[in-house]
Each structure stands twice: as structure tokens, then as C-alpha cells.
Amino acid sequence: xxxxxxxxxxxxxxxxxxxxxxxxxxxxxxxxxxxxxxxxxxxxxxxxxxxxxxxxxxxxxxxxxxxxxxxxxxxxxxxxxxxxxxxxxxxxxxxxxxxxxxxxxxxxxxxxxxxxxxxxxxxxxxxxxxxxxxxxxxxxxxxxxxxxxxxxxxxxxxxxxxxxxxxxxxxxxxxxxxxxxxxxxxxxxxxxxxxxxxxxxxxxxxxxxxxxxxxxxxxxxxxxxxxxxxxxxxxxxxxxxxxxxxxxxxxxxxxxxxxxxxxxxxxxxxxxxxxxxxxxxxxxxxxxxxxxxxxxxxxxxxxxxxxxxxxxxxxxxxxxxxxxxxxxxxxxxxxxxxxxxxxxxxxxxxxxxxxxxxxxxxxxxxxxxxxxxxxxxxxxxxxxxxxxxxxxxxxxxxxxxxxxxxxxxxxxxxxxxxxxxxxxxxxxxxxxxxxxxxxxxxxxxxxxxxxxxxxxxxxxxxxxxxxxxxxxxxxxxxxxxxxxxxxxxxxxxxxxxxxxxxxxxxxxxxxxxxxxxxxxxxxxxxxxxxxxxxxxxxxxxxxxxxxxxxxxxxxxxxxxxxxxxxxxxxxxxxxxxxxxxxxxxxxxxxxxxxxxxxxxxxxxxxxxxxxxxxxxxxxxxxxxxxxxxxxxxxxxxxxxxxxxxxxxxxxxxxxxxxxxxxxxxxxxxxxxxxxxxxxxxxxxxxxxxxxxxxxxxxxxxxxxxxxx
Numbered sequence: 108x109x110x111x112x113x114x115x116x117x118x119x120x121x122x123x124x125x126x127x128x129x130x131x132x133x134x135x136x137x138x139x140x141x142x143x144x145x146x147x148x149x150x151x152x153x154x155x156x157x158x159x160x161x162x163x164x165x166x167x168x169x170x171x172x173x174x175x176x177x178x179x180x181x182x183x184x185x186x187x188x189x190x191x192x193x194x195x196x197x198x199x200x201x202x203x204x205x206x207x208x209x210x211x212x213x214x215x216x217x218x219x220x221x222x223x224x225x226x227x228x229x230x231x232x233x234x235x236x237x238x239x240x241x242x243x244x245x246x247x248x249x250x251x252x253x254x255x256x257x258x259x260x261x262x263x264x265x266x267x268x269x270x271x272x273x274x275x276x277x278x279x280x281x282x283x284x285x286x287x288x289x290x291x292x293x294x295x296x297x298x299x300x301x302x303x304x305x306x307x308x309x310x311x312x313x314x315x316x317x318x319x320x321x322x323x324x325x326x327x328x329x330x331x332x333x334x335x336x337x338x339x340x341x342x343x344x345x346x347x348x349x350x351x352x353x354x355x356x357x358x359x360x361x362x363x364x365x366x367x368x369x370x371x372x373x374x375x376x377x378x379x380x381x382x383x384x385x386x387x388x389x390x391x392x393x394x395x396x397x398x399x400x401x402x403x404x405x406x407x408x409x410x411x412x413x414x415x416x417x418x419x420x421x422x423x424x425x426x427x428x429x430x431x432x433x434x435x436x437x438x439x440x441x442x443x444x445x446x447x448x449x450x451x452x453x454x455x456x457x458x459x460x461x462x463x464x465x466x467x468x469x470x471x472x473x474x475x476x477x478x479x480x481x482x483x484x485x486x487x488x489x490x491x492x493x494x495x496x497x498x499x500x501x502x503x504x505x506x507x508x509x510x511x512x513x514x515x516x517x518x519x520x521x522x523x524x525x526x527x528x529x530x531x532x533x534x535x536x537x538x539x540x541x542x543x544x545x546x547x548x549x550x551x552x553x554x555x556x557x558x559x560x561x562x563x564x565x566x567x568x569x570x571x572x573x574x575x576x577x578x579x580x581x582x583x584x585x586x587x588x589x590x591x592x593x594x595x596x597x598x599x600x601x602x603x604x605x606x607x608x609x610x611x612x613x614x615x616x617x618x619x620x621x622x623x624x625x626x627x628x629x630x631x632x633x634x635x636x637x638x639x640x641x642x643x644x645x646x647x648x649x650x651x652x653x654x655x656x657x658x659x660x661x662x663x664x665x666x667x668x669x670x671x672x673x674x675x676x677x678x679x680x681x682x683x684x685x686x687x688x689x690x691x692x693x694x695x696x697x698x699x700x701x702x703x704x705x706x707x708x709x710x711x712x713x714x715x716x717x718x719x720x721x722x723x724x725x726x727x728x729x730x731x732x733x734x735x736x737x738x739x740x741x742x743x744x745x746x747x748x749x750x751x752x753x754x755x756x757x758x759x760x761x762x763x764x765x766x767x768x769x770x771x772x773x774x775x776x777x778x779x780x781x782x783x784x785x786x787x788x789x790x791x792x793x794x795x796x797x798x799x800x801x802x803x804x805x806x807x808x809x810x811x812x813x814x815x
Contacts (some may be wrong), residue, residue, distance in 0.1 A: 135511055222292065517536075
């Protein structure tokens with residue numbers, strides 16, 4: 108018989124902020140790196156004790172006897188580890204990184220062991236075959252079914268001789284993924300280019316120059332400083348008339364974490380991800396074959412909507428074929444314009460493309476992105492976003508006062524019509540040193556019914572990397588964001604709504620939990636569509652200086668430019684997706700050496716893309732989505748889910764023809780009930796059909812993207 112002894116919570120541990128918050132909200136300012144090891148060690152012991160109890164022969168294979176106690180202990184561990192992982196992404200320090208890195212193998216080993224636990228797998232099997240199973244809710248049944256699948260994918264059916272190696276693979280992959288991410292962050296943080304002659308900044312917007320001066324001041328440098336963080340990097344590429352500066356910044360950006368990267372005062376190979384990628388691909392292939400799959404792409408489809416490797420490959424190649432003629436037209440126009448109008452007679456180089464595209468856009472549509480940006484102060488945009496959410500989904504969003512990890516982080520409560528709080532979320536809007544690039548939503552706490560019958564309400568992180576507010580002539584300007592940033596904010600809020608508005612009480616399938624990976628982008632991409640609606644933009648714009656809303660004439664220009672260069676952008680995304688897919692379905696990592704991963708990306712680009720890939724480009728060395736972000740053999744999900752999201756939004760367009768508004772509460776209520784509230788408690792295909800009444804069609808996506 109297995110015995111279980113629960114670990115004792117000492118007085119010191121009771122005060123540890125990673126334990127003291129219990130089921131509540133973490134007190135981020137109080138968390139120190141030294142808190143991590145003792146808290147996680149205790150929570151690991153507690154979770155292991157729960158596992159021991161679960162597999163005890165006397166434990167009933169029932170929801171209340173087996174699933175709920177196990178969920179309690181593992182959720183406590185997951186939430187505290189989630190807090191640490193979150194801080195590692197948004198507030199990285201050497202001390203935090205070291206403490207995080209010390210405990211990561213232990214946490215990975217625990218969850219790997221959980222997935223391989225044959226006795227636990229048998230308990231879940233017993234529950235699925237028992238008479239009690241039929242009495243469970245639909246959501247609870249789905250949790251059990253998903254758990255059985257995950258046990259199989261976690262190696263529970265492997266022989267005892269294979270399990271140690273399988274566990275090693277999980278541990279090695281976790282460490283490599285973290286190292287990949289650390290290298291990209293260090294390479295991004297490590298580059299600073301200083302300019303001391305203002306004439307070299309010709310063409311840059313005033314706020315970009317002010318931000319560069321502010322950064323130089325922060326670093327005790329003279330002049331203007333630029334980094335590879337996107338809010339600093341991209342304005343240079345888009346507006347700088349200094350071609351040499353654009354080239355320097357571009358080359359530093361596309362060689363990050365490679366052997367060609369500048370040394371930044373360190374050994375230049377310290378942050379090189381070339382070998383890291385090969386090792387990850389080799390481990391993934393080994394894992395897939397151990398589980399009986401042909402390759403890692405095949406394994407990755409087990410919990411997804413798509414059925415076969417070939418189905419995804421055909422989806423992407425057909426998409427590339429549809430987009431290529433439009434991309435060729437875009438490229439030809441850009442080349443002709445740059446030669447005739449910008450006098451780039453020696454050809455369009457990669458560092459010229461954003462600059463040429465911005466000038467062509469201004470020439471064709473008579474506005475600039477910087478002009479448009481002045482109409483989008485972040486506070487006004489947030490008000491507009493919240494109005495959309497409140498109009499469609501019958502909730503109220505109000506400021507909250509939760510403890511945060513940075514002074515610029517805001518917190519909000521989502522309340523129902525009666526004023527009851529249904530959820531909380533954080534918004535961390537600005538780029539800064541020590542914060543990973545990009546934008547994401549993450550689960551801080553999931554919705555579930557607790558053993559005492561209370562409902563634990565969900566909490567989410569919404570993280571972006573917008574340009575921080577800067578002082579101009581000694582006056583702090585309110586932060587303005589680009590329209591692309593507005594789209595990003597709406598995108599991440601869509602993920603947030605999926606997590607926050609769920610009505611499912613079984614944690615494993617509430618919110619985004621249990622949703623197929625290639626459908627999880629549906630709610631996020633769906634929200635992007637509102638960023639192109641006049642009735643939305645009119646109410647969420649106010650010029651940073653005059654306070655006047657976006658003029659209708661400028662909106663019309665913006666709308667006309669909506670699909671500007673979209674053929675090229677679509678093809679770029681498809682090529683990235685195909686690179687990911689082929690690396691995980693056709694690539695032989697066992698015999699690969701050197702730049703074999705880069706060679707795969709070049710081969711696919713040569714076949715499908717229309718822009719030549721420069722010899723020095725090492726963009727794949729910083730492709731964190733697939734080597735550190737959970738999208739391995741899953742990057743295609745963005746395009747796959749885009750088909751679903753465009754078709755879902757078409758229902759609101761159809762409603763607008765009858766009601767005069769895309770913010771139709773009736774359609775919003777149906778969307779909330781059939782897509783958002785059900786979370787992962789039923790297959791995404793069923794949820795889509797319940798909302799639309801039919802299978803998805805690609806027509807709306809092609810129409811929205813100007814590719815029809």
C-alpha cells in the first residue's frame with residue numbers, strides 16, 4: 108500500500124509570498140528570488156503527496172476522491188510556478204533567472220513524472236469505465252478524456268526501461284527552450300547604438316527621437332540611443348532617411364542569437380541558438396517516435412483540430428499559392444516606386460523595405476503611420492476597447508487595485524450587470540529592459556468550482572510592448588500607440604475574454620484550458636476586426652494635442668490602405684508556418700549539422716516567397732514562438748484559426764445589415780455563449796458550428812484580406 112504524508116507548513120513558509128497568497132492574488136512586490144526555492148520545494152512535496160494519495164488502492168476512482176484533490180495540489184504548484192515564470196518574462200534579473208533556472212528541472216521532472224504515472228493513468232481509466240462517469244457533467248467528462256489522452260502522450264504506456272529517457276527528454280527540452288529565450292532576450296537587451304549628430308536622425312518622428320534621447324539619458328550616454336526592442340528598432344526602419352543606420356539596425360536585428368551577431372562585449376557565441384535549435388528538433392523527433400508517431404508534427408496533431416500532417420501541409424501550400432500572385436504584385440510596385448521616387452537605383456535591400464513601404468503608403472493614401480498614431484492615446488484606446496467588450500458581452504470593466512510588478516502595470520475587474528466581480532486582469536503595456544518582446548495573454552488563475560462549492564474566478568495577464576511615454580521639451584506626453592499596436596491590444600484582449608468569461612467550472616477545460624491549439628487563436632483574431640470599424644474608432648480616438656477624434660476622411664484613407672502589401676505579409680506568415688511545419692515533419696535532425704535549420708528556411712523561402720532572403724539573415728535563430736513559446740509544429744494555427752475568426756466575424760457583419768451596428772448585443776450574446784463561455788469543454792469545431800450553424804468557410808478571410 109502507498110502511504111502519503113503531507114509536508115508541514117512552517118511559520119517561515121506561511122509568510123513566503125509564493126505560498127501565502129493561497130487561492131488569492133500574488134503580492135508581486137514582495138516576491139524575492141530567495142523565496143522561490145523554498146516555496147517550490149514545499150509545493151512539489153505537497154503535490155507529490157497528493158499523487159501518492161491518488162494512486163493508493165484505497166482511494167476511490169471518482170471525481171471527488173481522485174480528480175479534485177489531485178487538482179487542488181497540482182494547481183497550487185502550477186499557479187506559484189506561473190507567477191515565477193511570469194516575472195521571469197516581464198521583470199528578468201540575474202538573481203531571478205538563476206533561481207528560476209535552479210527549480211525549472213525539478214518542476215519539469217514532476218509534471219513529466221505525473222504524465223508517466225501508470226498507476227494514476229489506471230485510476231483515471233477506472234473512473235472513465237465506472238458507472239459514476241455517466242453522472243459527471245460534460246465538462247468533467249472532457250477533463251477525464253483529455254487526461255487519458257495526455258497520459259498516453261506523456262509516456263504513461265511506455266515501458267519502465269523507456270520512461271527515464273522520456274523524462275530526460277522533457278527536462279532537456281525545457282532547459283533548451285529557456286536557454287533559447289534567454290539568448291534572444293540577452294541579445295536584444297545587449298545591443299545599443301548611440302548617435303551623437305542629430306542630422307543622422309532625419310526623417311524620424313519627434314516621439315522616436317525623444318525616446319532615443321530618454322534612453323541615452325537612462326544609460327548615462329550622450330546623444331540618442333537605439334536598441335533592438337521593437338518600439339526603438341522599427342521607427343528607424345520605417346522612417347529614417349539614413350540608409351546606413353537602417354542597414355546597421357537591420358543587420359543587428361536579423362543576426363540576433365547567431366554566430367554573426369555583434370559581440371556586445373561578450374563572447375559572440377554565448378547567445379548563439381544555432382546548435383540549440385538542432386538539439387530541440389532532435390529531442391522532439393525522439394519523443395514522437397517513442398510514443399509511436401512518425402514525427403513530431405504527427406504527435407502535435409493529437410490534441411488539435413487538424414487531422415493529418417498532409418492536411419496541414421496542403422492547407423499551407425494552397426494558401427501560399429493563393430497569396431503569391433498578390434505578393435508578386437506588391438513587390439513589383441514597391442521596387443518600381445523605390446527606384447522612381449526614392450532613387451534607390453541599386454535595388455531594394457531588406458533594410459529599405461519598411462522605409463519604402465511607408466513612403467509608398469503615404470504617396471498612395473496621403474497619410475503616414477505616425478500621423479495616424481497621434482489619434483490613439485493608450486487611455487482612450489482602452490476606453491474604446493472596454494466599450495466594445497461591454498456592448499457585446501453585457502459586462503462592466505472597472506479599474507482595480509491589485510498588487511503589481513511594475514508601476515506602469517494596471518489592473519481591472521470584470522463585473523456582471525449586478526456589479527458582482529466575475530474576473531480580474533492585468534495590463535502590462537510598455538517595453539522595458541528585462542522584459543521579453545512581443546505580446547501575449549497568460550493564465551494567472553483559472554475558473555473552477557472549489558471543494559466547498561465556491562467559484563474561483565479567473566485572472567489573466569495581458570502583456571504588450573508598446574513604446575513608453577516620453578518627455579518632449581520637459582513635458583511628459585501621453586502615450587500614443589500605432590494602429591498596429593491597437594490591433595495587438597484587441598488581439599490579446601480576445602485571448603483574455605476567452606479565459607475570463609468562461610462559465611465552465613472544471614479547471615482542465617475552463618477558459619482557454621483544453622482548447623485545441625489550432626483553434627485557440629479564434630477569439631483573439633476575431634477581436635482584431637473591430638479595429639477597422641468606424642463606429643468603434645470614432646469613439647476611441649482623440650488627437651494627442653487637439654483632443655479631436657479621428658477624421659472620417661483619414662479613416663477612409665486608412666481603410667483603403669488596410670490591405671496594403673497584404674499579399675507580401677500573408678506570404679511571409681505562411682512561409683514561417685511552412686518552415687515550422689517542415690522542420691517538424693520532414694527534417695532529419697539526426698544527421699543535420701551546422702546551419703541545416705537555416706537551410707530549410709531558405710529552401711522554403713526560395714520556393715514560395717518573392718523577396719530574396721539575404722545571406723546574413725538568421726531570423727530563425729530568434730523564432731521564439733516555435734523554440735521557446737509553445738508553437739512548435741503549431742505556428743500554422745494562426746492562419747488556421749484566422750479562417751474561423753473571419754467567418755465568425757462575418758456573423759456580426761450580417762447582423763449589421765439588419766441592425767446598423769456590428770456591436771450587436773444579440774449576436775454578441777450568442778458568440779459569448781457558444782465560443783467564449785464553453786472554453787475547452789467541447790471540440791472547437793462543435794462550438795463553431797453551434798455559433799454559425801455550419802462548417803467554416805475560407806471566403807470571409809480571403810475577402811477581408813483582399814485576396815479574393
